Amino acid sequence: MTTAEARTREAPATAQPARRTGMRAGRVAVALVLPLLAIVAWQVAVWVASPREWILPSPAAVAQAGWDARDRLWFHAQWTVLIAVIGLALAVAIGAGLAYLIARSRVAWLALYPWVIVSQVIPLVALAPLLVLWFPPFVAIVLLAVLMSIFPVVVAGVDGLRGTDPDLVRAARGLGASEGWTWAHVRVPAALPRLFTGIRMAAVFVVSGAVVGELVASDRGLGALTRLSAGQFETAVTFAGVALLALIGLALFGAVALAERMALPWTRRATRRSS
Amino acid sequence: MNLLWVMPAKGVDVPHGHDIRVSGARLALGDDPPVDVLGGVDLRAPVGEVTAIVGPSGCGKSTLLDAIAGLIPLDAGTADAGHDVALMPQRDALLPWLCLEENVALGARLSGMPARDARDAATRALQRLGLAGFARHYPHALSGGMRQRGALARTLLSGRSTWLLDEPFGALDALTRSEMHAVLRQLHAQEGPTILLVTHDIAEAVALAARVLVAGPRPMRIVHQVPVDPDDAAGTGRAVLDALRAAGAVA
Ligand SMILES: Nc1ncnc2c1ncn2[C@@H]1O[C@H](COP(=O)(O)OP(=O)(O)OP(=O)(O)O)[C@@H](O)[C@H]1O
Ligand SMILES: [Mg+2]
Numbered sequence: 106m107t108t109a110e111a112r113t114r115e116a117p118a119t120a121q122p123a124r125r126t127g128m129r130a131g132r133v134a135v136a137l138v139l140p141l142l143a144i145v146a147w148q149v150a151v152w153v154a155s156p157r158e159w160i161l162p163s164p165a166a167v168a169q170a171g172w173d174a175r176d177r178l179w180f181h182a183q184w185t186v187l188i189a190v191i192g193l194a195l196a197v198a199i200g201a202g203l204a205y206l207i208a209r210s211r212v213a214w215l216a217l218y219p220w221v222i223v224s225q226v227i228p229l230v231a232l233a234p235l236l237v238l239w240f241p242p243f244v245a246i247v248l249l250a251v252l253m254s255i256f257p258v259v260v261a262g263v264d265g266l267r268g269t270d271p272d273l274v275r276a277a278r279g280l281g282a283s284e285g286w287t288w289a290h291v292r293v294p295a296a297l298p299r300l301f302t303g304i305r306m307a308a309v310f311v312v313s314g315a316v317v318g319e320l321v322a323s324d325r326g327l328g329a330l331t332r333l334s335a336g337q338f339e340t341a342v343t344f345a346g347v348a349l350l351a352l353i354g355l356a357l358f359g360a361v362a363l364a365e366r367m368a369l370p371w372t373r374r375a376t377r378r379s380s
Numbered sequence: 381m382n383l384l385w386v387m388p389a390k391g392v393d394v395p396h397g398h399d400i401r402v403s404g405a406r407l408a409l410g411d412d413p414p415v416d417v418l419g420g421v422d423l424r425a426p427v428g429e430v431t432a433i434v435g436p437s438g439c440g441k442s443t444l445l446d447a448i449a450g451l452i453p454l455d456a457g458t459a460d461a462g463h464d465v466a467l468m469p470q471r472d473a474l475l476p477w478l479c480l481e482e483n484v485a486l487g488a489r490l491s492g493m494p495a496r497d498a499r500d501a502a503t504r505a506l507q508r509l510g511l512a513g514f515a516r517h518y519p520h521a522l523s524g525g526m527r528q529r530g531a532l533a534r535t536l537l538s539g540r541s542t543w544l545l546d547e548p549f550g551a552l553d554a555l556t557r558s559e560m561h562a563v564l565r566q567l568h569a570q571e572g573p574t575i576l577l578v579t580h581d582i583a584e585a586v587a588l589a590a591r592v593l594v595a596g597p598r599p600m601r602i603v604h605q606v607p608v609d610p611d612d613a614a615g616t617g618r619a620v621l622d623a624l625r626a627a628g629a630v631a
Contacts, residue, residue: 272470272471277490278467279449280487280491280538290475291475294477295476
């Protein structure tokens with residue numbers, strides 16, 4: 106029986122890689138249909154309606170302007186990436202800490218959790234001018250990025266920590282594990298997949314936070330670039346900056362997903378098997 | 381299957397242990413309204429024996445095991461099995477983020493064995509249970525039978541002399557299940573733990589236990605006790621079924 110099982114278990118590992126690559130390329134192609142259609146429609150609309158370029162440049166004009174302004178874009182993009190990465194790191198560290206506190210302590214649950222939620226009802230964008238008033242620009246912008254991305258981390262963390270499979274807890278406690286051991290070795294690892302879902306969302310929000318901060322308070326960063334270029338009717342450059350922001354958000358999201366795959370190999374194989 | 385005894389002498393002392401004694405155990409769970417789950421449970425499971433509990437679904441068997449293991453306090457009465465208890469939950473409860481060997485080693489780690497020794501002990505226990513080739517596999521890459529065998533190996537490594545097994549083979553197919561019966565019988569013969577085995581399978585209870593306790597529907601009480609006659613499994617099974625019928629647990 107054991108050898109028969111061994112054979113079945115190992116079968117997935119030997120699936121033909123060529124076919125898998127082919128399927129992946131197919132999936133990417135399907136995913137690209139929509140944006141390509143949108144770009145084509147945009148280009149056609151510009152040909153047909155021929156608006157003035159500073160109102161709506163064509164995709165081709167945007168690409169050209171982006172290429173011509175690549176040094177400027179690169180200079181500003183570095184700054185935005187730096188702020189987004191610092192902001193995300195802080196959001197994850199503070200958010201996970203808060204989640205642990207809120208899930209673990211009833212007092213923290215009652216005293217903190219409602220306010221974490223209420224804090225999200227405030228339109229954080231409206232706080233930007235105040236933060237700029239109180240803090241040096243860099244600090245204000247990072248703070249805004251953290252505020253705009255911490256919420257999904259906290260909520261996902263709390264849900265993950267409170268939603269542990271009771272049988273896992275029972276298994277540990279039934280072997281004599283203490284409450285503290287069970288938190289560290291059962292509840293926390295069991296919460297990681299959900300926490301990562303929150304972090305992926307945070308990775309997207311943090312870029313928005315950084316941009317809002319830069320729009321208000323900075324001469325550097327892609328947020329500042331869009332403000333300045335739009336003010337000078339370099340609309341094509343503005344578009345290029347926005348496109349770059351989308352790419353940065355996507356890259357950050359992908360980086361988190363990659364970190365998740367490396368940190369949680371056990372979930373990766375579980376999903377592959379069940380899909 | 382050939383089980384080889386490969387535990388070091390220091391790993392597990394010869395189990396001496398302790399009868400499991402429960403008397404007048406009452407417990408209500410939940411708030412609005414509280415549900416009476418244990419309605420005055422009395423039982424004794426003699427040291428070194430396998431005692432089975434059969435009862436209808438939802439009657440409170442898992443709750444009773446939790447109380448015996450000291451995981452939840454009773455409202456009234458006592459449940460005592462000494463401090464030397466390992467509980468194995470109903471569904472397989474290997475931690476999904478640990479490989480099989482790490483999971484098994486947990487039993488020893490939680491009993492205070494240093495990490496290295498626990499790892500070695502786990503390796504030997506896996507060999508002993510026919511899982512040597514799967515030490516590095518994550519639980520989801522194992523079959524249900526292998527996971528339960530791993531969970532048994534972990535219970536074994538806990539070195540506890542009393543095992544509370546909550547429907548350990550409930551999710552397995554008939555073939556794997558009878559194979560697991562042989563594994564458990566052999567472990568019991570070699571280690572001599574006191575085992576309280578919850579099951580919904582009368583044949584399983586009769587095959588493994590020296591006596592079968594029959595529980596009535598919630599709130600749970602032990603309504604009957606059937607000693608197993610090894611020479612007349614069918615007769616014992618009928619007696620258990622009759623007791624369940626009399627308790628109103630089955631039609
Ligand atoms: N926190 C709770 N609040 C209210 N009722 C509960 C609670 N926990 C368990 N119960 C009830 O207690 C009863 C006994 O549960 P338990 O899991 O001990 O039953 P069981 O005999 O092990 O069932 P099964 O055979 O399905 O495993 C169930 O009917 C369940 O609905
Ligand atoms: Mg149960």
